[in-house]
Amino acid sequence: MQGEEIHYSERYEDAQFEYRHVMLPSAISKLVPKNHMMTETEWRNLSIQQSNGWVHYMTHNREQHVLCFRRPKQKDALREIDSNLLSNN
Numbered sequence: 001m002q003g004e005e006i007h008y009s010e011r012y013e014d015a016q017f018e019y020r021h022v023m024l025p026s027a028i029s030k031l032v033p034k035n036h037m038m039t040e041t042e043w044r045n046l047s048i049q050q051s052n053g054w055v056h057y058m059t060h061n062r063e064q065h066v067l068c069f070r071r072p073k074q075k076d077a078l079r080e081i082d083s084n085l086l087s088n089n
Helices: 040-045 074-087
Strands: 017-023 055-059 066-072
Touching: 040 055
Parallel strands: none
Antiparallel strands: 017 066, 055 066
16 A cells, blocks of 8 residues: 555445445554444544445454445345335335
């Protein structure tokens, strides 16, 4: 990782989720809570910038400065929204 910048991986996916990992500089990684996954507010307060929908679901065991994020694939999320709208009518 270059300098003291936050590095964002390319996105990758499986059948259900879109994933990415974020590598933090050491000064910021020391601020990451060790006892829980961060809320969106918490990771945004650390200057991590991503579009809406990303969830911090794992911290890399051997590299504590690597945070793993995921979000439902767009078509699955849209399908869920559509089905919720239909069921409310």
